[in-house]
Amino acid sequence: xxxxxxxxxxxxxxxxxxxxxxxxxxxxxxxxxxxxxxxxxxxxxxxxxxxxxxxxxxxxxxxxxxxxxxxxxxxxxxxxxxxxxxxxxxxxxxxxxxxxxxxxxxxxxxxxxxxxxxxxxxxxxxxxxxxxxxxxxxxxxxxxxxxxxxxxxxxxxxxxxxxxxxxxxxxxxxxxxxxxxxxxxxxxxxxxxxxxxxxxxxxxxxxxxxxxxxxxxxxxxxxxxxxxxxxxxxxxxxxxxxxxxxxxxxxxxxxxxxxxxxxxxxxxxxxxxxxxxxxxxxxxxxxxxxxxxxxxxxxxxxxxxxxxxxxxxxxxxxxxxxxxxxxxxxxxxxxxxxxxxxxxxxxxxxxxxxxxxxxxxxxxxxxxxxxxxxxxxxxxxxxxxxxxxxxxxxxxxxxxxxxxxxxxxxxxxxxxxxxxxxxxxxxxxxxxxxxxxxxxxxxxxxxxxxxxxxx
Amino acid sequence: xxxxxxxxxxxxxxxxxxxxxxxxxxxxxxxxxxxxxxxxxxxxxxxxxxxxxxxxxxxxxxxxxxxxxxxxxxxxxxxxxxxxxxxxxxxxxxxxxxxxxxxxxxxxxxxxxxxxxxxxxxxxxxxxxxxxxxxxxxxxxxxxxxxxxxxxxxxxxxxxxxxxxxxxxxxxxxxxxxxxxxxxxxxxxxxxxxxxxxxxxxxxxxxxxxxxxxxxxxxxxxxxxxxxxxxxxxxxxxxxxxxxxxxxxxxxxxxxxxxxxxxxxxxxxxxxxxxxxxxxxxxxxxxxxxxxxxxxxxxxxxxxxxxxxxxxxxxxxxxxxxxxxxxxxxxxxxxxxxxxxxxxxxxxxxxxxxxxxxxxxxxxxxxxxxxxxxxxxxxxxxxxxxxxxxxxxxxxxxxxxxxxxxxxxxxxxxxxxxxxxx
Ligand code: SF4
Numbered sequence: 001x002x003x004x005x006x007x008x009x010x011x012x013x014x015x016x017x018x019x020x021x022x023x024x025x026x027x028x029x030x031x032x033x034x035x036x037x038x039x040x041x042x043x044x045x046x047x048x049x050x051x052x053x054x055x056x057x058x059x060x061x062x063x064x065x066x067x068x069x070x071x072x073x074x075x076x077x078x079x080x081x082x083x084x085x086x087x088x089x090x091x092x093x094x095x096x097x098x099x100x101x102x103x104x105x106x107x108x109x110x111x112x113x114x115x116x117x118x119x120x121x122x123x124x125x126x127x128x129x130x131x132x133x134x135x136x137x138x139x140x141x142x143x144x145x146x147x148x149x150x151x152x153x154x155x156x157x158x159x160x161x162x163x164x165x166x167x168x169x170x171x172x173x174x175x176x177x178x179x180x181x182x183x184x185x186x187x188x189x190x191x192x193x194x195x196x197x198x199x200x201x202x203x204x205x206x207x208x209x210x211x212x213x214x215x216x217x218x219x220x221x222x223x224x225x226x227x228x229x230x231x232x233x234x235x236x237x238x239x240x241x242x243x244x245x246x247x248x249x250x251x252x253x254x255x256x257x258x259x260x261x262x263x264x265x266x267x268x269x270x271x272x273x274x275x276x277x278x279x280x281x282x283x284x285x286x287x288x289x290x291x292x293x294x295x296x297x298x299x300x301x302x303x304x305x306x307x308x309x310x311x312x313x314x315x316x317x318x319x320x321x322x323x324x325x326x327x328x329x330x331x332x333x334x335x336x337x338x339x340x341x342x343x344x345x346x347x348x349x350x351x352x353x354x355x356x357x358x359x360x361x362x363x364x365x366x367x368x369x370x371x372x373x374x375x376x377x378x379x380x381x382x383x384x385x386x387x388x389x390x391x392x393x394x395x396x397x398x399x400x401x402x403x404x405x406x407x408x409x410x411x412x413x414x415x416x417x418x419x420x421x422x423x424x425x426x427x428x429x430x431x432x433x434x435x436x437x438x439x440x441x442x443x444x445x446x447x448x449x450x451x452x453x454x455x
Numbered sequence: 456x457x458x459x460x461x462x463x464x465x466x467x468x469x470x471x472x473x474x475x476x477x478x479x480x481x482x483x484x485x486x487x488x489x490x491x492x493x494x495x496x497x498x499x500x501x502x503x504x505x506x507x508x509x510x511x512x513x514x515x516x517x518x519x520x521x522x523x524x525x526x527x528x529x530x531x532x533x534x535x536x537x538x539x540x541x542x543x544x545x546x547x548x549x550x551x552x553x554x555x556x557x558x559x560x561x562x563x564x565x566x567x568x569x570x571x572x573x574x575x576x577x578x579x580x581x582x583x584x585x586x587x588x589x590x591x592x593x594x595x596x597x598x599x600x601x602x603x604x605x606x607x608x609x610x611x612x613x614x615x616x617x618x619x620x621x622x623x624x625x626x627x628x629x630x631x632x633x634x635x636x637x638x639x640x641x642x643x644x645x646x647x648x649x650x651x652x653x654x655x656x657x658x659x660x661x662x663x664x665x666x667x668x669x670x671x672x673x674x675x676x677x678x679x680x681x682x683x684x685x686x687x688x689x690x691x692x693x694x695x696x697x698x699x700x701x702x703x704x705x706x707x708x709x710x711x712x713x714x715x716x717x718x719x720x721x722x723x724x725x726x727x728x729x730x731x732x733x734x735x736x737x738x739x740x741x742x743x744x745x746x747x748x749x750x751x752x753x754x755x756x757x758x759x760x761x762x763x764x765x766x767x768x769x770x771x772x773x774x775x776x777x778x779x780x781x782x783x784x785x786x787x788x789x790x791x792x793x794x795x796x797x798x799x800x801x802x803x804x805x806x807x808x809x810x811x812x813x814x815x816x817x818x819x820x821x822x823x824x825x826x827x828x829x830x831x832x833x834x835x836x837x838x839x840x841x842x843x844x845x846x847x848x849x850x851x852x853x854x855x856x857x858x859x860x861x862x863x864x865x866x867x868x869x870x871x872x873x874x875x876x877x
Contacts, residue, residue: 063597063850066753069760070589076758100597103852107844111757167702168634259592259729264736266600274592433633435599435625436853437462440473446844446854 002027002035003369003396008044009376012051013345014362019379024049026369029395033365042391044373048382050344051363052090052370052392054351056244057219057300061108061119062096064263068273071258073305077111083309085114085399088372088389091415093355094119095158095197095218098265100434102152102443106414110449113408114399118355118415118454120197121145121154124266125181127430129164129174132184142191144430146421153416153443155355155454158197158218159185162204165268178207182215189214195354200246205232209241216354221246221285221302222277230284237288237295242354244300245289245346247315248307250282273305283329286318290334293319293342298350313387319343320383340382357415358455369396413452456481463487464855466555466838467494468619469743469848470626482859484839491620498839500820511821513833514863529864529872532832536789537876539813539830543787545768546571547780550793552745554866555843555855559751561870562791563758563765567773568874572766574780575751576793577743580710582777583718584741585752585762587725593739594732597849598625601738603632607701609694610646610742611724612669613709616653618744619848627707628657643697647672648711660697662690667715673723680730698731705738743848745793746838750846782807789815791866796823817866834866841865 005024010017025035059065060080068074075083084092092112097105097119109117123145131137149157162185164176176184189196190212197216198204200223209215217236220243224230237243257276264270289297301307301315317324319338326332338346352361359368373391376382392400399410423438431438444451460477472494478486487498492506500510516532517524527535540546548566551559552575566573575581596604608627615622623629628639635641644658647669655661664672668688675685679695698704706728712720724739731737743749752762755775759765763775782803788795795814796804804827807814816828819836835841838855840863846852 064595066757066850067588067593067595069756070585070762072760076760078758100599100851103854104850107852108757171634259590260594260732261592262594262732262736264594264596264600264604266596266603270594270596270736433599435602437473439462440464440853445856447842448844 001040002038003040003042004035004038005042005044005049005371005373008047008049008373010049010363011340011344012363013341014349015364017363018341024363024371026393026396029369029397030359031363031365031367031369046376047390048374048376048386049363050088050372050374051348051361051367052372052394053088053347054355054357054360055084055089055092055300056298056351056354057095057246058092059095059303060092060112061094061105063098063101063104063265064261064273066108067261068305071261071274073273075308077108078113080309081112081114082405085392085405086389086403087309087312087387088374088392089115090370090392090394090399091116091118091357091360093117093155093351096120096122096160097152097154098122098124099148099152099430099441100436101265102154102441103446106153106443106446106449109414114394114405114410114412116413116415118155119153120156120158121149121152122158122160123148125159125161125164125176126166126266126268128426129176131426132164132176132181135187138184138187139191140424140426142188143421143424144426145188146192146419147423147427149417150419150421151442153414153451155415155417156197157194158199160199161267161269162198163268167268178203182207182210186210186212186214200233200243202226202229205229205236208232209236211239213240215241217241217243219244219246219300219302220288221248222281224281224284224288225278230288233288234291237292237297240296242296242298242350244298244354245285246300246302247285247289248277248282248302249311249314251276251279251306277302283333286329287333289319290336290338293336293338293346296350297346298354299343299346316343316386317383324383340379343386356417356454370394411450413450415452415454418453457485460858463858464838464845464853465490465494465497466746466836466843466845466855467491467497469746469749470619470622471746471845471847471853472621472625473853477858479859484859493620497836513818513821513825513831516830516832518831519829529832529869532830533869533873533876535830536815536832536873539787539815540569540571540789540877543569545784546787546789547574547785548572548789548791549574549795550576550791551751552576552748552792554792555747555837555845556750556754556852557843557867558791558837558865558870559747559754561867561874563754565789565870565874565877566765567767568877570767572764572768572776572780573773574764575748576795576798577710577745577748578764579717579779580713581741581748581752582763583713583721586718586777587721588739590722591725591729594728594736596738597851598847601705601740602626602630603634604703604736605705605738606635606641607643607697607704609644609698609704609706610648610654610658611706611708612648612711612714613707613742614648614652614654614711615707615709615742618709618742622742627705643701645694645697647694660690660693662688662694664688669712669715670719670723673720673727677723677727677730699734701731701735701737703736704731705740707740707742709742710744741848747792747845749848749850750844750852753846753850785812786810787813787815789817790824790828791817791870794818794822794824796827817869819863832869833863834869835861835863837866843867
């Protein structure tokens with residue numbers, strides 16, 4: 001079946017189309033060069049046509065996140081899927097999946113309608129500590145990570161604690177410092193020819209990163225606890241490090257502190273999902289994003305409790321419109337704002353690159369036909385009109401039409417990375433410690449999930 | 456033909472032990488290894504803890520015509536159920552804690568479409584727990600982390616040897632973990648109960664209370680921990696010291712807490728855990744027995760934003776209700792994955808009968824409810840005869856594949872087809 005989106009004003013930063021009026025042809029769910037015959041034409045004259053957005057960080061499916069709903073801190077999967085679709089998103093990425101929680105995470109992601117999903121395998125370096133200490137073991141560690149990535153249905157690798165520490169006295173000899181871990185990671189990533197996401201912390205910003213380009217700094221906002229951290233983050237971005245913003249709104253003054261909601265996933269520091277960031281971090285995160293709009297900096301919100309998807313338009317308006325900043329923050333924060341090109345780059349091209357999905361985030365022939373179409377009364381009005389998507393196509397199928405969800409059951413897939421790696425003795429050791437037998441930790445038999453290998 | 460299935464998952468209780476080795480001969484389960492007696496009753500269809508007493512499987516749907524039972528095809532049983540639900544103005548879908556997640560999802564859809572109330576079988580146990588969490592917060596970890604870290608374990612109104620027998624071996628007492636390499640020797644154990652249970656044989660401290668004395672013990676512990684003057688309850692000071700010295704603790708509470716003033720007690724225990732958490736990690740953990748009770752509350756919380764009993768008769772959003780349903784209002788009941796008449800008092804049963812409230816029972820086995828039901832629909836055993844998903848008590852889901860075949864429908868299929876009929 002052939003489809004043409006006719007006469008739209010096309011914006012696609014990675015193809016250098018910055019408002020070109022052109023037709024977009026779609027066949028079998030993909031953008032194609034040209035079609036001589038089409039079954040359907042969508043009249044997009046006067047409308048902005050862009051690639052659909054991808055959410056690089058959507059912590060909605062991690063172990064324990066469901067408890068947030070006890071306090072109204074997370075909407076239902078259906079509401080989540082619909083809110084994303086109405087903004088023009090077709091893919092969301094959960095940052096926190098582990099070997100024991102892989103089935104959990106994928107099941108939660110599968111419950112979110114409309115959205116394709118993927119997740120980062122979060123490596124707990126404490127599971128590998130004795131192997132990390134000896135350089136000769138690193139290729140085996142690399143092989144174990146490659147195996148785990150596929151086995152857990154993960155798309156990318158992530159480390160939340162780039163060090164090895166223990167609370168227990170008698171395990172102190174296993175400690176590995178952050179600096180040493182960064183070096184070790186660099187070596188392993190070289191072997192894997194892969195990248196990794198590191199959760200930004202003030203400590204990590206101070207330590208800096210190896211210059212190999214294999215590290216992505218995730219969720220900068222909450223790490224900006226002081227001007228020094230801001231300065232370090234600035235420098236790293238200026239040096240070309242890839243990162244995402246981790247934007248967050250300032251905590252409302254009226255909000256009392258919530259009771260703790262702490263999840264222990266066998267890391268050094270259990271995570272309080274109700275934790276509150278430094279009060280100045282939201283301002284610093286926004287300042288950093290504004291100053292570094294040309295850097296390798298993708299859009300992300302710190303967490304969906306403080307920044308629900310429905311509040312993304314506000315974050316977008318802070319990035320793109322200095323009036324809106326002045327109204328809310330009482331000042332400009334930076335002399336510059338995101339252009340439409342910058343914004344599309346940070347919400348489309350860069351997330352697709354970081355996730356390693358080469359057929360997403362752009363509209364060149366071969367791309368999957370995930371297209372979002374917005375009103376565009378005048379070019380200067382775009383931040384307001386991009387708050388709601390007029391039409392969203394997913395693999396060429398209409399999901400949103402006339403600002404409403406029209407297809408609640410559009411097919412969705414979970415993207416994972418196929419590595420072909422086999423289990424080794426490190427993996428055997430991991431299984432031996434688990435209360436689950438290896439076969440029952442496998443995610444692939446679950447018939448609810450439509451798996452798709454990342455290209 | 457003989458086949459050996461390794462690492463099968465037992466749907467006997469919420470431990471979901473996944474190390475069960477099954478021998479299947481001619482598509483029938485012949486042997487199960489590693490399993491406890493409770494679990495074996497599911498695989499080998501005998502009475503719980505009584506391997507010589509057979510549990511009768513239901514083989515064909517039947518409906519009551521006057522005083523007589525009539526065997527019917529599934530379609531006819533569903534039609535009759537649909538009629539009952541259509542006529543009802545206050546239907547309840549009860550149970551589901553012993554059903555797989557797909558059946559629970561189908562039941563939620565059915566409750567929505569019939570404007571029914573969905574009543575989890577163990578609501579009286581879990582609702583006060585969730586309400587306590589909302590007040591005092593939560594520290595949570597998987598059973599693996601508890602096994603590895605917890606050096607202080609308290610069982611409160613809980614007897615794992617009866618509700619989830621291998622729990623003590625796999626996670627909480629004898630298990631060897633990363634930082635608890637010597638198992639039992641590394642843990643300090645205590646139990647609080649109104650009866651002396653088998654736990655008394657191996658815990659360091661067993662506090663036997665009079666019924667109703669538990670809230671006083673909790674308040675006393677809080678007082679002792681904050682420098683106040685606790686009441687004179689035997690063992691209180693020793694328990695306070697044990698809790699205070701923990702480097703990582705867990706309080707497993709069982710259904711025993713729901714026999715008294717449950718909300719008061721669980722609020723107190725929630726507050727106590729929150730207080731202890733200021734010093735060291737402390738987990739407040741429901742020792743769920745039914746194999747997928749956790750999955751049900753997870754589903755309700757995820758889909759509706761509340762883990763309490765959704766009442767679609769009340770409003771279309773299915774606002775969660777903490778109080779157990781008033782049976783006097785109910786005019787039709789569909790029971791799935793539970794034995795309602797086991798839990799009701801004789802008076803309540805008599806009143807339901809007197810009002811001629813129609814009961815539909817979906818069950819793999821004959822039980823008290825099927826004996827009283829107007830429509831009985833036999834279903835396949837989830838995780839044995841039909842694949843399902845279930846959540847271990849720590850909230851980690853497992854895929855339970857089918858082990859042997861059956862002609863019986865799964866409960867999820869029955870519920871889905873019923874919704875379609877309506
Ligand atoms: S403890 Fe529970 S899950 Fe484990 S074998 Fe016994 S009944 Fe089955």
